[in-house]
Amino acid sequence: MGNIIIEFSNWIWGPPILILLLGGGVYFLVHSGFVPFLRMGHAIKLLSGKYDDDLAPGQISSAQALSSAIAATVGLGNISGVAIAINMGGPGALFWMWVAAFVGMATKFYTCTLAIMYRGKDSAGEIQGGPMYFIEEGMGKKWKFLSVIFCVAGVIGLLSIFQANQLTAVIQAVLIEPDTMEETVRNRWIIGFGMMGLTAVVILGGIQRIASVASKLVPFMVAVYMITVLIIVFQYLDRVPEMFKLIFVDAFTGNAVMGGAVGAVIITGARRAAFSNEAGIGTAPIVHGASKNREPVREGLIAMLGPFVDTVIVCTLTALVILVTGVWENTENDGVRLTLEAFETGIPGVGKYLLMLSVLVFALSTMFTYSYYGQTCTSYLFGADKAHFHNYFYLATIVVGAVVSLEVVVSLVDGMYAIMAFPNMIAALYLSPKVRAATKDYFTRMKAEKQ
Template identity: 75%
Template sequence: MGELIIEFSNWIWGTPLLVLLMGGGFFMLLYSGFIPFRGLRHSMKVVGGKYDDPNASGDISSLQALSSAIAATVGLGNISGVALAIGTGGPGAIFWMWVSAFVGMATKFFTCTLAIMYRGKDSSGHVQGGPMYVIEEGMGKQWRFLAVIFCVAGIMGLLAIFQANQLTEVLRVVLLRPFDLDWGQTSKWIIGVTVMLLVALVILGGIKRIARVASFLVPFMVALYFISVFIILFKNLGAVPDMFLVIIEDAFTGKAVLGGAVGQVIIIGARRAAFSNEAGIGTAPMVHGASKTSEPVREGLIAMLGPFIDTIVVCTLTALVIMVTGVWKSGERDGVLLTLSAFEQGLPGIGKYLLMAAVLVFALSTMFTYSYYGHKCFNYLFGADKAHFYNYFYLITIVAGAVTSLSVVMSFVDGMYAVMAFPTMISAIYLSPKVVAATRDYFERMKIMDKE
């Protein structure tokens, strides 16, 4: 079964999906008039709460939506995902992660704008957002099969199995093995059950509790991680410029993978970027669709900050730490263990404990938000009165992720992400004229407001 999952993941992440994600994102970048660049300043004002409307429909503020979305993306994708990219595709994969992030900013602008434009109602009459509602409300009932495909893949692909797997590995390596307390699979089961109980305390409280916890944890975990990374980079400051050159050179030569297969480097970079910032996958529109706002474009502007923060900033810092410490040449391909080696090398004695703390917070915050995504998919397919059953399924799979091999877990998640991307990107491209028209109207009205 494990081999079949790996083969399916490698097959579906072929040229068609790469063209859809990268090509579609580039189309949106051009069609929007390079909105990630010309709208960046305004989006920062929006995040600051200048335009918040507490009376608008929705469950959470735009800032809470961004925090929740970042909690799901600024996480182990930045610690383990980057290491996996370098371990399997070489430093050049990071360059293609950058490219994916910039086009991903445009993709998130379109998909999250649509999530507000075409909100629907679940079986209980509660307002909901996400690609499934965009497809049904924006494209029409005849396209509902795409919404069903998205939700089925979402229920399976938005499980916290990768986070559980990598958190378990870090805790075993840092806390158990030095004291000869690692009992193999038994340790994995114990850690998995413990993590499951911690996650249950938060996710059973619904999106409002998830958003409150994420809003508290995200600034803390980013600050802790940044401080650790900056110390390591400062100690190796002279090597940083050379590492950028290595990334750019390897991006176009592919020396580190498959004897110079540049196409493979691009695919690896795109896969890891998709896992890291989720642009085009359809997850962020589900949480941004719950924002208290009546301005779709404004929510899209907030959402597009996610890929920039996640991939351009955080992933780059992680990549530089792995490279300046030299551990990337070791051949280690287990994502989190490669990053752990870099922290041990860069900060002897305390590095592994700092990374363990960051991994713990990153993993838990991501687990909280992922539960909301899967819950919404289950709600759409089976009704609001049955949606709570998903939480129990979700919690059980945390234990499964803790005891399963990384290659199978990562391939399963990658495969389901790929399936989710097709409906999300098709609907975004199909409805892109609506977004462009709304964007023009929004900025015209903002000019009037500024004059007043």
């Protein structure tokens, strides 16, 4: 079964999905008039809360929505996913992660604008957003099959099995270090049940509790991680220019993978970027669709900051630690263990504990938000009165994720992400003229208000 999952994931992440995500993102970037670059300042100002409307329909504020979305994306994809990308595609994979991130900002702007523009209601009458709703509300009932495909893949792909797997691995590597395989398996089960308990305390409180916890955890976890990374990078500051040169050269030669297959490096970078910032996958519109905002474009502008923070800043810092310490060249470690080795090399004795703290917070915050994504998909498929059953299924799979192999876990999530991307991107492209018209109208009104 594991081999089937791996083969399916490798098959579906071929040229079609690459063209859809990167090509679609480039289209959104140009079609919007380069909003991610030209309107970044306005997007940051929106986070001040000046334009918040507590009376608007929705369940959380826009800032809480962004915190929840970043909590889901700034996670183990940034720690383990980057290591996997370098291991699979060499340093050049990071360049294509950057490309995917910048076009991903445009994609998130479009999809999260649509999440407010075409909100729907679940069977309980609660306002909801996300690809499943803007497909049905914006494209019409005849396209509902795309919503169903998205939600089915979402229920499976938005489990926290990857986070559970990698958090278990780092806890064992740093604190326990079992002597036998029997101890390793036993410890994985114990850690899995512990994670399940911690996650249950938060997610059973609903989106308000998830958003509240995420808005407190996200700034803390990003600050601790970035400070630790910068301490290591400054120790190897003389190597940084050399590493950036290597990233750019390797991006177009592909020396680190498959005897110089540049296409494989591009696919690896785009695949890991999608895993990291989820732009084009359709998850962020679910939580942004729940925000209290009457201005669709305003929500899209706030949402587009996610890929920049996630990939351009956090993933780059992680990659630099792995590259400047040189651990990527002479190790058999993969995933979080490779990053762990880099941190231990950079700050001997302390680095591994700082990384473990970051991994713990990153993983748990992602687990909290993913549960809401999956619950919303379940609610759409089976009704709001049955959505709570997803939480119990979700919690049980945390334990499963703690004990299965990394390759199977990554392949399962990757495969489901690709399936989710197709209906999300098709709908966003179809409805893109609506977003462009709304964007023009919004900035015309903003300009008039200043005069």
